[in-house]
Amino acid sequence: MFLLSSIFPISMAILSYIFNKYHKIFILISYIGIFISLIISKTPQSYIPGDWSSSNGIEFFFDNEIKIVLICFMFFSAFIYLRFFKNKNHEFTLLWLILNGSLNSFFMSRDFFNIYVHIELISMIVFLILAMDKDSTRIWISLKYMLMSSVALNFYLIGVGMFYSNTGTLNITLSLEFSKPLFSQSFIITGLLIKSGVFFLSGWLPSAQSEASEGVPSILSGIVEKIGLWVIYLIFPLLTFEVKNFLLYFGIISAILSSIFTFLQIDLKKLLAYSTMTQMSYGLIIIAVRPEFFPIFLIYDMFSKGILFLLADDLNEKFGSKNLEKLKNVKISIVPYIIFFILLFNIGGVFPSNLYKLKSSLIIPLIIEVNIFIFGMYFTKLFKTFHISKKFGFKYLYLLLVTPVILYITYIKYNFEISKITYQYLLFFGGVIFYLLIFKKIKFKPINIYSFENSLIYQIAFLLIFFIIESLSRI
Amino acid sequence: MKKKIIALFLIIPIFLLLAFYMEIGDAQSPYTAQEILVENGSINMVAAIVLDYRLFDTFFEVLVFTLAVTGVSYYVKKLPVVSDSDFEKTSITVNVFAPIMFQMIVLVSLYVAVAGHIGPGGGFAAGVILGTGLLGVTFVKPMEDIEKIFIKSKIEKYKIITPFLIAIYGILGIVWGDSFFTNIPLVGQPGKLLSGGAIIILNLLIGFEVFAGTWTILYKFIKHRGML
């Protein structure tokens, strides 16, 4: 019954394309249908369409974690639709409903090839949505994204082929007890990491998130970039010990480097795009150490990044520019100002935020705290740019009520260690003071290391390093 | 020049590592011939797997193809149309032979689609054959006739019905089986036409869909870019 939450929106999408005039009614019906079919399914259950055995058919699995993630995702997508996409035509409705339906069944599938087909369908819809108003900048960034995604998914397919030649089945849970051939893990993980937006490998991300039309960066950074990390979370029991270590160290290095690049940007949306890269590296670290916390990270990051991009899009629309030099001394109303800085604080990782609770339950090397120092620097930079105006901003009041509930309340018990909180706040204020001392002497120029051919070279270099690490453990 | 040297320095060690240390096992998939004959009834094993055991994959793949074709015909409206006088005249052989060939191509593609479970073939191959066969007629007739056929047949609206019909067939699987996407219990005798459940209907639907898509893509490319 839970599979209806994916077949039903897709059928409604096709009906809404045929009957153009009533396409908004079909959206309402599909959201109600998804909600009902998610609530009434029993958990946990495993289901194979066609009633075959699990080595013959495609297996789907549903339990409580996936239920909570999918219900939160349904609310998030309804909220983004009502805010940005209310007035689009029936072709957009077709794409939007198929995106919702296929994301629902992506999270439940447990079969290597079925995951590949889902990632291709979701990527095809994102390519079409990114370039929808036929502007030449957006067509170029969509073309770049398409080429890199094709190369990444071909890497993934070669890895699955090598893996299959040992096990004989495409089911993830049944492949656990076989031994893994030598280079299959590098191919699969490189392909997935290119799609998911970590620092070194994703050349498409800074331009795609800063130049897209309004509303699209929220859905991109909210859920579409997390699908690569979700697949790594699913195949995590199959990886060997050296690969897990390598992923942890790679996550730490890429988090620090992308923080430095976040600080050096002068464009507001590019700054948020590089901070998305930092968050993806945090997600990789969480998977490498305690994978059971990953769904919680997914939910809280979906909402914070989505609402931050919403506020940035509103600023862009109201004042006509994304450049921080031109936005100096603009006045924002009180309520969005407070929400913006609370959410930014939440991403940083100091005491009352969710990221602090997640980080303090992991055992990771201390060098990751350098991120808090750099976070202090760019927090101050944004703080000096925007000023408060006297208007209240009533239309954002609902966001203020929603923010504390979703972002600060969770069931993870956190350790209230005074020493850790003290030195984190010392690092934070150190960053603030350091920025106030030096900001008159630095000139920020936009640097771009992600031209088209350079990004492909970085990806192949990463593949070579991964090969060397995997072969060192076996030879 | 610098990029070529760097790329070579990275690719050659990767390939040498793969050539010397790669291990490929030889495992076989769990489908045996006797099982497929008993459970499904068609003697083409690939058709049985694509349209019965893993029908959910095929459903999403038809969706990808439909969306790509919709996207192509949406974006291609921005390009200018090439006028008819830019084409050079085709020779007499093509003018006489193309309409005759087209009738034979229609019959061949129908056979390949309907007999997909008794021999090699299936919906995808049949659709591509018919789509490129219709392209041969485009060489012969003037552009306005083909444009009129294209608009009058309303093929842009009808080609999107196929995924909807496959989804309805899947949901109705509860009626004659236990779960979604179950096959019709019509196993029949292997080797005859009426065997293998609903594979004939699915093959015809997929054939129509792929034909519409391929013809749309190739026709729009000719209209907006011209022929050599």
Next chain:
Amino acid sequence: MSYEILSLLVFFIGLFGLITKKDMILKLVNLGILQSSVVLFFVSIAFKGDAPIIITSDISNYSDPLIHSFLLTVIVIGFANLALMLVFSMILSNKIKTHVVKEIEAKIE
């Protein structure tokens, strides 16, 4: 075993061409080579002696039908992606009048 290595050689030739060629259309041709080599890699894993996958009365050594069934999907998806990429590069070259990647990047960013 040697057939898999040869198909991976074709894969890396396609990848090298994708990086070094300057024209957008030639990059797409190399992407087509890359997709075909992945299909060849899978076919050489599935080959086991006699090739038939049609069940006749005495059949003992048939190729793997599961791999053939998902190669159909891979080919169709590759074809759809390639068509969409060609349309996008046609629209770009109509506006900016060039196919070379460096000039497109210089004019857009």
